[in-house]
Structure formats: structure tokens, C-alpha cells
Amino acid sequence: MWKRPWLEVLIGLLLVLGGCRPQETSPVRPLEVQVAAAADLRYAFETLRERFEAAYPNIRLKISYGSSGQFFAQLRNGAPFDLYFSADADYPRRLIAEGLAVDSSFFLYAVGQLVVWVPLDSPLELASWDELAEPAVRRLALANPRHAPYGRAAVAALQVLGLHERVRDRLVLGENVAQAAQFVASGAADAGIIALSLALAPEMQRRGRYRLLPSDAYPPIKQGAVVLRRAAIRPEVWALWRFVQQPEGRAVLRRYGFFIPDSTAHADGKPWTGLPPG
Numbered sequence: 143m144w145k146r147p148w149l150e151v152l153i154g155l156l157l158v159l160g161g162c163r164p165q166e167t168s169p170v171r172p173l174e175v176q177v178a179a180a181a182d183l184r185y186a187f188e189t190l191r192e193r194f195e196a197a198y199p200n201i202r203l204k205i206s207y208g209s210s211g212q213f214f215a216q217l218r219n220g221a222p223f224d225l226y227f228s229a230d231a232d233y234p235r236r237l238i239a240e241g242l243a244v245d246s247s248f249f250l251y252a253v254g255q256l257v258v259w260v261p262l263d264s265p266l267e268l269a270s271w272d273e274l275a276e277p278a279v280r281r282l283a284l285a286n287p288r289h290a291p292y293g294r295a296a297v298a299a300l301q302v303l304g305l306h307e308r309v310r311d312r313l314v315l316g317e318n319v320a321q322a323a324q325f326v327a328s329g330a331a332d333a334g335i336i337a338l339s340l341a342l343a344p345e346m347q348r349r350g351r352y353r354l355l356p357s358d359a360y361p362p363i364k365q366g367a368v369v370l371r372r373a374a375i376r377p378e379v380w381a382l383w384r385f386v387q388q389p390e391g392r393a394v395l396r397r398y399g400f401f402i403p404d405s406t407a408h409a410d411g412k413p414w415t416g417l418p419p420g
Contacts, residue, residue, distance in 0.1 A: 211289025231366030
């Protein structure tokens with residue numbers, strides 16, 4: 143069972159959640175929270191970072207973006223992250239099972255969506271999915287399905303649509319879904335299957351257009367978060383954990399095309415109570 147000095151944690155939590163004024167903060171260095179975040183969160187979390195740090199000026203977020211599977215491997219080997227936001231809810235659950243994360247800190251923060259994205263000057267009209275198998279698409283970018291949840295979902299969609307065998311020799315694999323988006327945005331690929339959250343970023347909207355893939359063509363991309371056990375007694379970590387689940391944090395995720403679960407359900411099925419889970 144997880145043990146911690148309750149009095150110190152609660153006092154610290156009240157100070158952090160109270161949004162300490164700049165003059166009350168140590169002039170030496172603000173508190174830092176190290177976050178491992180799935181690549182599809184890049185634009186959403188930069189917006190979320192601004193709002194969080196405005197609300198908590200004594201805390202700074204250090205966010206690393208990448209493949210959920212690669213982060214999972216790093217965390218199992220002791221990578222010094224405090225919070226893990228995965229694009230595959232199974233990875234944080236496995237960390238809990240291995241004793242590396244706080245079991246009752248788990249929650250589903252979003253469900254992702256897939257789109258086909260093409261540059262503005264692409265000859266593809268995206269009126270039919272069969273267009274992906276036309277000669278105009280010499281390279282089709284997607285995330286590597288070996289360790290990227292969006293890559294696995296993209297392969298599943300291609301199989302359901304009867305396209306996988308027809309395009310498999312044209313696939314260009316990015317280390318994560320953000321790199322797949324970079325491939326097609328830079329012209330290294332003619333089309334890409336990427337996250338809606340990336341397609342909605344202003345930069346991507348200026349450079350291309352997209353069409354949503356049918357949600358029944360691939361398994362739901364359930365995205366889960368967890369607090370690492372090494373960070374369990376730090377109130378500033380729980381401040382971010384809570385912020386993402388509050389209306390302001392959820393609104394940012396919704397703005398970037400994520401479906402938001404109806405409730406902040408944790409591993410034990412209980413809703414947020416206002417304190418770090420026991």
C-alpha cells in the first residue's frame with residue numbers, strides 16, 4: 143500500500159492549488175514537473191501549458207513529446223518523468239501492474255480520432271478512400287504501429303477499408319504520429335493518416351486539408367494518464383493531474399478534436415474527490 147506523510151502533502155497541496163502569488167514564490171527556482179506526453183498532444187498541451195502556468199506561476203512544466211510505446215520502455219528503465227500521458231491506456235495500466243505508478247491516479251483523459259491529411263495542392267479530393275491507392279499517392283505516411291497507438295489504429299483502418307494490401311508498399315513510417323504529420327506536411331509523403339489533434343493545429347490547417355476516417359474502422363484510441371510512484375508525494379504533480387481533469391483543461395483537449403470521457407474515472411472507478419487518491 144502506498145505510504146506518504148499526509149500532513150506535509152495536504153499542506154503543500156493547499157499551497158499549490160491556491161495559486162501562490164509570484165512574490166510568495168522562491169526567487170531562486172520554480173517547481174518543475176516533468177511530463178512524458180504522446181505526440182498527438184503536442185499542440186493541445188502547449189496551449190494547456192500556458193493556461194496552467196498562468197494559474198500556477200510557481201510551477202513550470204517540462205514536456206517531452208514522443209511515441210507512447212517508447213516512453214513506456216523508458217519509464218520501465220527509470221526515466222525521470224513525473225506524469226505520463228499515453229495515447230494507449232494500456233501502457234499506464236501496465237506501469238501500475240509493475241508497481242511503477244500510483245494505481246488510483248489512472249484516468250482516461252481523451253479518445254483520439256484519425257484523419258487523412260493532404261497538402262492544399264494535392265490532386266486528391268478525399269471523396270473516396272480508394273483515392274489512397276491511386277498513383278498520385280506514391281508515399282502514405284503513418285506512425286510506426288510497433289510502438290505508436292495511432293499507427294496501429296491507422297493500419298486497422300486500412301485493413302477494414304480494404305486498402306492495406308494495396309498501399310502497404312507505399313507506407314512511410316514515422317517514429318510517432320507527429321513525425322508522420324511532418325512527413326506529409328514537408329512533402330516527403332503525398333498523404334498521411336494522422337491524429338485530428340494535429341490536423342487542427344493552425345500550422346497544419348494553413349498547409350493542408352483533411353477528412354475524418356470513420357470511427358468504426360478502427361478500435362477506439364483510448365488515452366490514459368498516470369502519476370509515477372517516484373513523484374507521488376509532490377503536490378505540484380497532483381496540481382497538473384487535477385488541472386487536466388477540470389473544465390479548463392478538458393476544454394483545451396476538446397478544442398483539438400479529442401472526445402472527452404463523460405467523467406474523470408480512475409482505476410477504481412471513483413470520481414475526482416479534490417485530494418490525491420490514497
